[in-house]
Amino acid sequence: MSDARTVWGIGLTTTAGDGTVLDAWYPEVHIGTLSEADAAASVESLDSLTGADERRNVTVDIVQLQIDLDEAPASTADAYLRLHALSHLVARPNEVNLDGIFGHLPNVAWTNAGPIHPDDAARLRPQLQRAGIQVQGLDKFPRLTDYVQPSGVRIADASRVRLGAHLSPGTTVMHEGFVNFNAGTLGAAMVEGRISQGVVVGANSDIGAGASIMGTLSGGGTVRVSIGERSLLGANAGIGIALGDDCIVEAGLYVTAGSKVIVADGPNTPDGGKRTVKAAELSGQNGILFWRNSVTGAIEAKRRAGAGVTLNEALHA
DSSP states (O other): OOGGGEEEEEEEEEEETTSOEEEEEOSOOEESOOOHHHHHHHHHHHGGGOEEETTTTEEEEEEEEEEETTSOOOSHHHHHHHHHHHHTTSSOTTSSOOTTGGGGSOOEEEETTEEEOHHHHHHTHHHHHHTTOOEEEEESSOBGGGTOOOTTOEESOGGGBBTTEEOOTTOEEOTTOEEOTTEEESSSEEEOSEEOTTOEEOTTEEEOTTOEEOOSSGGGSOOOOEEOTTOEEOTTOEESSOBOTTOEEOTTOEEOTTOEEEEEOOTTSHHHHEEEEEGGGGTTOSSEEEEEOTTTOOEEEEEOOSOOOOOOHHHHO
């Protein structure tokens, strides 16, 4: 396997009393081949953090792992290393093989003291309460910030960003913003809406409040939706197609691949310079403004000149 597609990490796994590996945390993820010297130094730094936590009925152990990003996940520790690679910006979304990842991620009770097996969380509830341990979620994926603190990024509500999100410096995720695993931003961006699994947003783009981007998990996972640079997805708008650079979708407008769109192309086009197409035909094109005609209710699109939106530099510095 190519060194460029090989990553390694040394971290800690949490194992429940029944033997279920609940998670793995890697302080760093490296490209290339793991050496004996690297392994020895990392193990020494983590050794004091291992052992049993009887409150949660778990044991913490050291894990050393080297994987090929082109191969499918083979274990829980392997799956977590891939998610860490995405969140540490070692790999971009859709460039890591995540086939079958759900089968390697157990459902976990996430607490302010770390992961617990759901059965143990129910059984040990009185003891956990006395210890001040609270269950904050029940899911296969943990919060990003419990494992990785991305540099130069603002996240207003940590519960709305999953581990495996790829957030570039300068990104701001506001309180109602959401970023799934294997999704994120490729530069400074404003996220006030929803970025679904598999979706990437280009530099200097703005996902408006309440906006939604259809992901690649639903409908067979065959359609790749993305947003280019300097584009705006208006408040409460949504897309099921890709947007190129310098595009705008009007607030409140949802454009799916099958939406009928009236396009103004020019005077030589039949029907007075307009034609009707499915939105899928416009997918990924640059410099398009989508809006809904307030008189007819039809979705319309036209070419727009110049650059798209401009983010507040001070806000995203």
